[in-house]
Amino acid sequence: MSKKPDAPDVVEATETGAEQASPTPHSAVESFYNVHIAQLQRALAVAGLEEHVRLILSQPKNEVIVNFPVRMDDGHFELFTGYRIQHNDVMGPYKGGIRFHHEVTLDEVKALAALMTYKCALLNVPFGGAKGGIRMNPRQYSERELERITRRFTHDLGNNIGPEYDIPAPDVGTNSQIMVWMMDTYMNMHNAHDKNAQRRIVTGKSLTSGGSRGREKATGQGVVYCIQEWAEEQGFRLDGCTYTLQGFGNVGSHTAQILSRLGAVLVAVQDHTGTIANPDGIYPGKLNHHVEKHGGVGGYKGARPIYDEAFWEVECDICIPAALELQITEEVARKLKARVVVEAANGPTTLAGEEVMMERGIEVIPDMMANAGGVVVSYFEWIQNKRSESWQLQEVDSRLHFMMKNAYHEMRAFARERNVDNRTAALAVAIARINAVYVERGVFP
Template sequence: MITEKLKEKKATKQGMLSNVMRQFNNASDKIQLNSNIRKILEITNNELVVHFPVKMDNGEVAVFTGYRVQHNNALGPYKGGLRYHPTVDIDAARALAMWMTWKTALAGLPYGGAKGGIQIDPKKYSTAELERITRRFTYALGDNIGPELDIPAPDVNTNPQTMAWILDTYMSTKSPNERSTNLHVVTGKPIGAGGSEGRDRATGYGVFLCIKFWAEQNEVSLRDKKFIVQGFGNVGYWAAYFLESEGAKMIGVQDASGTLYNNNGISVGSLAAYQNATGALSGYTNAEAIPGNDFFGLDCDICIPAALGNQITEHNAGDIKAKVIAEGANGPTDVPAEAMLLERGITIIPDILCNSGGVIGSYYEWLQNRNGEIWTLEEVMEKLEKKLRTSFEKINKVVGERKVDARTAAFIIAIERLEQAYLQRGIFP
């Protein structure tokens, strides 16, 4: 039994890297990507693995492993989140870093792609321990991150407080006259520590906007549409919040603690208040607890996977009844499942578009820090919507011109932008 679980875990890890490579190769074949540039883009630039000791609350020392993979910086500094999760390893970081490269290129940002994190379950540590772990990890990364080199951001199980610890630690290693110029070493910071209005909701709002654009394109109203959300963290909550504000109903929600269902609708605000009080969804009384395997088969219009990668597979893709899947997570749908869904006429709004609101919001925070500006929430949201609509329309244009699916179209736009940069600049030496 243990051996089988290990095999399954290993297959999942390899699957994310395999998925992104298959997506990349598929799009590259469609555009006959320059073979020399293809060699560059299919590998990472730098991979950092650090082992570091931290003193626990009981006085014992524990050694942790952290990762930072920098995939490509042809368009600008590396950009990508740091996650704290047991599944973090070098292959997961490679896959996620590649997706970040395509995401920033698609959005037209002056960034490359990176990703990383620490292989831990943060629920097992106190706040004081997490602070020491974060600060020691930052110190171990050293000058491999920087405001013009590699800019981390929050991801799974990390938040504005995590970024504030990283910022403070990084700035403490600099001379006094350098500290004021390093505020943008991380994004997703608390407002008081140089964060931006709207960054907290940017990813989830972007997911909502992509669903809204899809509805407009298909001339349907979101009112009374039923949706389900996997993962009720920052992304899932805000996507659900904005959909509910348009009159849609959340009928199903799932996290690591359990799966809830109520065909009459689950109040987003009420569930969020319960989760904040208890730390989990399980036990919420205004919905029925159902088996986790039944989640993706719920009868709904919109499905939002906003948890981890490889959640929709060939084993459950046939159960999905939604008309549209909005990928709030990175790589939630594997390649065989996507083929099955597209054959059934189900629309997939690809992750590198759908959840790109986060990195766009991060870019706006980075710009404000860099330029000494402070924007209002309305300014940030307006700019975010404009940029996402531009990307959505570009993808639709390529879908029509090249007769490809939306994910392939998104990859084509991203890869062609990188190809152009390399062709114009040349390869050193």
């Protein structure tokens, strides 16, 4: 089915770093949970975790599955399956994105919810982890249909979400408009006397409806802060360096535009419409105008088209996967000609791919560190709504930089002290923080 004429472009993520790229096989998506479990086991071995805490973290606290009908524009009904997985809330209210994607599965959402728990703990954000989604392709529905789907899903979630209990945000296939529909639906279902305060039921909203300045670029900004910290640590000069980017939605486009101001040169880009390259550099601003007009990077005149497989062979200093899960396989990792991989997407690397990169000395800045800017600024948005405040962009960026820098250096210090990779270190730092809370509080009853 082709995209309906009035369907909005909602295939970008703004909290967790995932964006639409070239199609991912069903089998790859279904194995993402197993990849997460294997990565977690490595971290548990060095984190010093109490046995009862290990048991608690092994499964989500709540798994909500709803099946709901929605009337389409032509009058017929479709039945949708929606998920909300609440992994852990010992550090604070559940927090995590809502994705609309045709390959959403229960196991995938469970893994992503757990990653949110650890990401928040690593960044010292006082939230727990959650994730949600509807198995659907948003390109196939009109704007009116998407609104009805969103509102009915929100209604059926009912009290399973709340401004002090579980706070959704955008993810793959959703955007600020969908968050505003969720907010409005929730507000109309609950106490009218507290209506304005309930804007914090979701984050990633438009500025008009209570969003935060800097929220749209937050994940990309956080990616760049990590790259800057890595460059300073390595004595590496960003001005004049080269990088490739998979995914050019919200996260990818903002990452590119911020890096361009630092003098970095974009030499190849891939998304669901094709792959382009130019060794002399691709101008992010011009490419962004092209993508807004044509829906993808395909056909951009400022670069030549290349085969999708050739994207990973483009020589560069920094490779930034900002699309879907499990893109860097063993085969891809052997082709890479990059000094560092910065995971702007969630789970873009397979276990075999990561092993090959370790063997080849390619450093990885893991997803839970690199793309954490989105959830940090989501927390800032939630605080602003709660306090009826509106922070200026400079304050948002300054606070974000402080939190990203601290977390990055905690990860790197652990990695050096224990002689482990960055992903294991990031997970271990987060797990140790959660463990300390459980040890101090105990387990009721």
